[in-house]
Amino acid sequence: MTRPLPKEIKSIAQIAGVPVDDEIATRISNSIGPAFEGFATIAGTLPFDLEPALYAIAQTAKVSR
Numbered sequence: 001m002t003r004p005l006p007k008e009i010k011s012i013a014q015i016a017g018v019p020v021d022d023e024i025a026t027r028i029s030n031s032i033g034p035a036f037e038g039f040a041t042i043a044g045t046l047p048f049d050l051e052p053a054l055y056a057i058a059q060t061a062k063v064s065r
Contacts, residue, residue, distance in 0.1 A: 003033040018057055
């Protein structure tokens with residue numbers, strides 16, 4: 001598991017149906033990169049994987065209360 005580059009994030013987001021521009025892809029990479037680096041020592045031992053494709057939706061979703 002390695003830190004995703006903005007180009008990889010754009011590809012994953014496109015496949016997920018959430019296209020992002022270069023600036024957003026870079027922000028996502030910078031935001032989640034430390035998590036990837038932190039989990040690198042235990043990569044492959046957890047029952048989940050980090051997925052950046054839905055990050056843009058989570059950041060822009062309006063929560064109804």
